[in-house]
Amino acid sequence: MEKSRFKWLAYLFIIGFIFSACGDNSKQQSKGAFGDQDAASQVYVSPGEYDEFYAFMSGGFSGQVSVYGLPSGRLFKVIPVFSVDAEKAYGFNEETKPMLNTSFGFIPWDDSHHPELSQTNGVPDGRWLFINGNNTPRIARIDLTTFETAEIIEIPNCGGNHSSPFITENSEYVVAGTRFSVPIPQKDVSIKSYKENFKGSLSYIKIADDGEMSVAFQILVPGYDYDLAHSGKGKSHGWTFFTTYNTEESNTLLEIGASQRDKDYIAAVNWKKAEEYIAAGKAKTMPANYAHNTYDEHSHMAKSEMLKEVKVLIPQECPGLIYYLPTPKSPHGVDVDPSGEYIVGNGKLSSDLTVHSFSKMLKAIENDDFDDEVDGIPVINFESVVAGSVKSTGLGPLHTEFDGKGNAYTTFFISSEVIKWKIGTWEVLDRVPSYYSVGHLMIPGGDSKAPFGKYLVSLNKITKDRFLPTGPELTQSAQLFDISGDKMKLLLDFPTIGEPHYAQAIPADIIMKNSVKYYKLDENKHPHKISSEDEAKVVRDGNIVRVYMTSIRSHFAPDNIEGIKVGDKVYFHLTNLEQDWDVPHGFSVMGARTSEILVMPGQTETLVWEPQFPGVYPFYCTDFCSALHQEMQGYARVSPKNSNVELKWSVGEFDE
Amino acid sequence: MIPNLFSKNNRSQLFMFLAALMLLGLFLFPLWKIRLEAPQYPNGVNMYIWINQITGDSPSTLQNINILNHYIGMQYIKPDSIPELKYFPIVVIIMSLLGIVIAFSKKRKLFITWGVILLILGILGIYDFYLWEYDYGHNLSPNAPIKIPGMVYQPPLIGSKMLLNFNAISLPHIGSLFLGLAMVFNFLSFTLLWKKK
Numbered sequence: 001m002e003k004s005r006f007k008w009l010a011y012l013f014i015i016g017f018i019f020s021a022c023g024d025n026s027k028q029q030s031k032g033a034f035g036d037q038d039a040a041s042q043v044y045v046s047p048g049e050y051d052e053f054y055a056f057m058s059g060g061f062s063g064q065v066s067v068y069g070l071p072s073g074r075l076f077k078v079i080p081v082f083s084v085d086a087e088k089a090y091g092f093n094e095e096t097k098p099m100l101n102t103s104f105g106f107i108p109w110d111d112s113h114h115p116e117l118s119q120t121n122g123v124p125d126g127r128w129l130f131i132n133g134n135n136t137p138r139i140a141r142i143d144l145t146t147f148e149t150a151e152i153i154e155i156p157n158c159g160g161n162h163s164s165p166f167i168t169e170n171s172e173y174v175v176a177g178t179r180f181s182v183p184i185p186q187k188d189v190s191i192k193s194y195k196e197n198f199k200g201s202l203s204y205i206k207i208a209d210d211g212e213m214s215v216a217f218q219i220l221v222p223g224y225d226y227d228l229a230h231s232g233k234g235k236s237h238g239w240t241f242f243t244t245y246n247t248e249e250s251n252t253l254l255e256i257g258a259s260q261r262d263k264d265y266i267a268a269v270n271w272k273k274a275e276e277y278i279a280a281g282k283a284k285t286m287p288a289n290y291a292h293n294t295y296d297e298h299s300h301m302a303k304s305e306m307l308k309e310v311k312v313l314i315p316q317e318c319p320g321l322i323y324y325l326p327t328p329k330s331p332h333g334v335d336v337d338p339s340g341e342y343i344v345g346n347g348k349l350s351s352d353l354t355v356h357s358f359s360k361m362l363k364a365i366e367n368d369d370f371d372d373e374v375d376g377i378p379v380i381n382f383e384s385v386v387a388g389s390v391k392s393t394g395l396g397p398l399h400t401e402f403d404g405k406g407n408a409y410t411t412f413f414i415s416s417e418v419i420k421w422k423i424g425t426w427e428v429l430d431r432v433p434s435y436y437s438v439g440h441l442m443i444p445g446g447d448s449k450a451p452f453g454k455y456l457v458s459l460n461k462i463t464k465d466r467f468l469p470t471g472p473e474l475t476q477s478a479q480l481f482d483i484s485g486d487k488m489k490l491l492l493d494f495p496t497i498g499e500p501h502y503a504q505a506i507p508a509d510i511i512m513k514n515s516v517k518y519y520k521l522d523e524n525k526h527p528h529k530i531s532s533e534d535e536a537k538v539v540r541d542g543n544i545v546r547v548y549m550t551s552i553r554s555h556f557a558p559d560n561i562e563g564i565k566v567g568d569k570v571y572f573h574l575t576n577l578e579q580d581w582d583v584p585h586g587f588s589v590m591g592a593r594t595s596e597i598l599v600m601p602g603q604t605e606t607l608v609w610e611p612q613f614p615g616v617y618p619f620y621c622t623d624f625c626s627a628l629h630q631e632m633q634g635y636a637r638v639s640p641k642n643s644n645v646e647l648k649w650s651v652g653e654f655d656e
Numbered sequence: 657m658i659p660n661l662f663s664k665n666n667r668s669q670l671f672m673f674l675a676a677l678m679l680l681g682l683f684l685f686p687l688w689k690i691r692l693e694a695p696q697y698p699n700g701v702n703m704y705i706w707i708n709q710i711t712g713d714s715p716s717t718l719q720n721i722n723i724l725n726h727y728i729g730m731q732y733i734k735p736d737s738i739p740e741l742k743y744f745p746i747v748v749i750i751m752s753l754l755g756i757v758i759a760f761s762k763k764r765k766l767f768i769t770w771g772v773i774l775l776i777l778g779i780l781g782i783y784d785f786y787l788w789e790y791d792y793g794h795n796l797s798p799n800a801p802i803k804i805p806g807m808v809y810q811p812p813l814i815g816s817k818m819l820l821n822f823n824a825i826s827l828p829h830i831g832s833l834f835l836g837l838a839m840v841f842n843f844l845s846f847t848l849l850w851k852k853k
Contacts, residue, residue: 553723578723579716627727628801 039491042482045072050512053444053505055457056115056129057478059083060499063110065131065142070444070455070505071480073494081140081149082110082133086595090149093597094571094606095526096295098304102136102154103289111135113162114502118207122169122233122449126510128211130165130174137161139174141211143297145514150295153213156288156310157184157201157220163229165205169237169449173216173271176203177226177242184220185286194251198223201312202242202322204271212294217278217311219269219322222375223249225258226267228333228399233449234340236358238272241343245330258330259349263382265324266334266345268361277318283311299525300603316376323365324374326382327354333399333440337408337423338449342387346397346410353397353410355426357387388426392419398439399502401446403453403483409446411438411458418458418481420488432488434479436462443483444505452507456481456488459500466493476500517581519602526604528573533557538649545570547649551585551599552577553626555651556619559634563647566611566640572597572619575604586622589636596622611638668848669759672767675841676755679748681834682707688785688832690811692721693823703733704829705785708745710735728809728820729800730792740784747777755838759845767846774842778835786813 045051051069059066063083067076084091084100091100091108100106110133117124128150129142137155142148155161155176163177177200183189184199199220206216224244232239247264250257277283288310295302315322329347331354336343343356364370364384372379396414403409407429409420416437420430440459444452458479467475475495482489521531530536530548536557539546545568550557556574564570574587578601588596589609597605611617621632639645686704693700701721704711710733712718722732735741751774758766793810796803804820811817811824818824 579714580720580723631801 039489043071043073043480043492045069045074050508052508053452053455054508054511055442055444055478055503055505056117057459057496057503058112058115058131058499058501059497060113060476060501061111062498063112063133064497065112065115065129066497066500067147068478068494068496069508070457071491073478073480073492075497077147078497079142079147079149081131081142082112082138082152084108084595087598089595089597089605089607092595094608095301095604098302099149099152099293099295101291101293101304102138103156103291103306104136107136109135110138112140112498112501114165115504116165116167116174117504117506118171118211119167119169119448120171122237124445124448124504124506124510125171126506126514127171129504130167132161132164132176134160134162134179137176137178139165139176139205139213141207141213143211144511145516146297147515148295148297150211150297151213152291152293153205153215154290154292155203155205156215156290156307157199157218157286157312158182158203163202163226163242166229166231166240167207168231168240168271169233171207173204173206173231174213175229175231175240175242176205177201177229179225179227181223181225185288191251194223195249198249198251200224200226202226202240202267202269204274214292215290215307215310217274217283217313219274219313219315221267221315221322221377222247224265225254227331230334230336230343230447232336232340232358233338236336236340236343238270239358240269240271241325241334241336242267242269243327243331243334243345244324245332245348263326263328264330265379266327266331266343266356267377268323268325268343270321273318273321274313277313277321278311282318283313285309286312296525297519298523299527300519300605301526314376319376320365322377323361324377324379325356325361325385326371326379327356328352332397335400335402335408335447338402338404338451340449342423344400344408344410346399348396348398348413350397351392351395353390353392353400353421355387355389356385360387361385388424390419390421390426390428392421392428394419394431399441401441401443401456402451403443403446403456404451405453409441409443409456409483409488411441413437413439413461418456418488420483430487432481432490434458434460435466435477435493436460436464438479440502442503442505444507447504452505454482454484455491455505456483457503457505459496459503461499463495467495478503518579518583519600521575521577521579521602524575524602524604526573526575528571528606529575529604530573531575532577533651536649536651538563538647540568540647543568545647547572549574549587550577551575551587551621551632553583554621554628554632556587556621556632556634557651558649559651560653561635561649562637562639563645564611564636564638565643565645566614566638568611570609570611570636572607572609573604574599574607576601578602583625584623585625585632587619588622589619590617598623609636611636614638614640614643668767668845669762671841671845671848672759672770673756675770675838675845676752676759678834678838678841679752679755681837682748682831683745685830685834686711687829687835689827689829691825691827692724692819693825694821706741706831707748708741710738710741724822725809727800727802728807729797729803730809731795731797733792738788740788744781751777755842762849764846764849767842767849771839771842771846774839778839782813789813 053070055068080090118128137158141151143150159182160179162179165174181198225246246258327345329350331345332348333346345354370378394412394415400410438458480492576599688705816825
């Protein structure tokens with residue numbers, strides 16, 4: 001009896017040991033099959049050396065864009081776009097507040113999704129980065145010489161701008177689409193009247209030569225959820241493809257309601273045709289109200305303008321403008337291969353990918369090979385447009401990108417993996433697990449005509465045990481793979497800000513040579529700029545007090561200010577006189593109910609302070625600028641409301 | 657009569673003529689370069705001393721040098737307040753014109769005299785530059801934030817020297833080469849005349 005008990009214990013111990021060994025094995029595999037040393041050498045960028053690629057990652061629900069280096073995975077900058085950023089005073093200083101203006105007023109946040117680099121001839125050119133805001137529909141343009149948000153335009157007649165910006169091959173347009181259809185124009189109706197009253201819109205935002213955006217036209221479409229998009233390239237240049245789900249037009253419990261039909265649609269829009277209709281005067285002008293915000297890099301100020309109308313095209317009145325391609329199982333991403341021939345529909349509830357052929361689509365249109373029509377939009381026969389399908393055995397395909405060598409790579413959210421397959425034969429070549437639940441993936445230039453290839457980054461929604469735990473809220477992550485060989489090879493995991501929803505990357509040398517080092521003071525057109533310390537002054541106009549202040553290592557001018565009173569509104573207009581690389585000065589004053597300002601060399605920024613109590617309040621430089629940074633400080637005296645302390649200011653007036 | 661400068665007989669005149677022309681090169685290139693090197697200045701800070709101006713790699717270089725210098729109490733370098741930058745160019749133009757006139761004279765004595773004056777002017781110029789460096793390096797504000805007993809900040813005339821965290825490297829620049837060429841051509845011009853006689 002005793003003996004057999006021991007035997008059992010021994011067996012249990014052995015079994016336990018085997019299991020734990022297996023566990024170790026699986027952990028080993030998740031580190032990459034090729035050994036840590038080999039992978040480490042591939043991602044190691046020596047101190048002082050540069051990364052090969054800039055990667056621009058969406059911050060997702062942080063509303064921002066982060067700039068990383070590849071292959072190192074080092075974070076260089078967080079560019080504030082749709083959300084306020086106290087570090088950089090974005091949305092806090094007087095200059096940038098107008099950037100976040102909308103038809104609903106100032107909004108401090110949005111959900112940023114898809115960064116998209118500007119293109120020339122279908123190849124990323126490094127001039128601008130566009131990104132959509134999903135919640136209050138907007139598109140932003142980031143200037144890649146300054147890495148600052150230069151412009152934000154609100155999209156009228158839209159609910160949830162998700163299928164955006166997905167640029168055309170010569171940066172003619174970025175697009176926007178309603179993920180959430182809404183009454184257009186907005187009106188107070190019963191939600192249950194969805195089928196009757198709700199509409200979608202597909203918007204084309206023209207990009208001028210200097211990058212400035214304007215809503216060129218919108219197409220009113222049936223009230224589906226327009227999920228993602230890609231513009232055609234090469235032979236399919238002139239078209240844009242939008243996926244839809246909820247063609248059931250359900251208004252509640254969409255996880256069931258929008259998953260009933262076997263096929264939804266990819267909408268194919270002929271935007272060159274739209275231009276013809278516009279030129280022919282077919283567009284209706286609809287009243288609208290949407291904000292257009294621009295930041296001028298010379299005045300260092302943003303302005304917001306409300307626009308009041310928009311051009312709209314109705315498919316019934318514009319034959320040939322738009323077609324629906326039936327695509328199985330609530331397709332999510334729609335991706336066009338580098339040749340422009342294949343349109344990949346990633347049916348997110350299916351295990352297969354449906355690939356449509358652009359030339360078959362044109363032929364079907366020519367032959368009127370239609371099954372149906374919805375609100376004047378012909379539905380092309382599925383069999384006549386489909387080129388093939390990838391039988392992946394994965395589950396939940398979301399997005400596909402390309403390496404320019406005839407291969408495609410698709411993410412599978414549910415089975416948490418990336419699958420590599422061959423364009424044309426549709427055979428699966430390789431698969432790697434992702435840790436965990438990958439959404440988008442990114443190959444440098446991977447949605448362009450000429451992908452740069454080499455690396456693949458999977459953008460993962462869940463990390464669980466991958467990093468040191470940080471309480472209930474864990475980082476999301478990016479995983480870097482080497483795709484230069486036949487097999488994908490995991491190199492690196494790195495954490496990201498917010499949700500790394502989507503990303504784009506571009507060779508560093510295209511961008512770094514144009515990066516601005518500092519703003520030239522004599523090109524500064526800020527209305528409250530001063531050019532030297534001699535011009536420093538304090539001006540009172542009623543209860544408005546303007547302090548014209550300069551900063552240069554290591555002092556402010558003026559640094560002693562008296563004569564401010566309780567009830568005043570004090571504007572500190574700080575001009576940074578420095579004209580050297582990497583010498584910003586920061587500024588804040590005790591009790592100011594806003595963020596610091598962080599002023600780049602040659603720039604002017606404004607902090608508003610409404611002092612509440614009499615006293616003497618210190619202000620100081622918040623960015624460690626120089627050897628005597630700690631000495632870069634001053635005082636503002638605040639007197640009672642009715643006092644007659646004279647307004648005066650000085651710097652460097654020592655006592656005798 | 658304008659002599660044919662390219663005929664063999666007039667070679668000495670040609671050299672004298674070239675010597676005079678070389679001086680104009682001082683307006684095309686800096687005479688001297690002072691480079692400051694420190695870890696946080698990966699490209700160095702380069703200051704160029706011309707016959708008529710002081711420049712840097714960018715229009716703001718002087719401002720940046722002055723910002724650094726104010727910590728140790730050095731005077732601001734303001735080209736407008738340096739009289740040499742105004743009268744040196746006039747001296748050079750006069751010497752150049754004089755040289756051309758003398759070239760036509762074909763008089764050996766005048767050639768030599770011009771050369772000797774140039775040499776004296778050159779030495780005086782360098783001495784003036786030295787004094788200028790001495791003044792900037794020694795004449796420091798007593799209120800300077802950084803005061804290190806016994807420390808002076810005079811950059812070397814030629815060569816390098818550590819000035820606190822900066823390695824200051826001072827070397828003649830292309831303009832000086834033109835000055836040197838003027839002297840060489842002048843030397844050749846009168847030695848040729850010598851041989852002929």
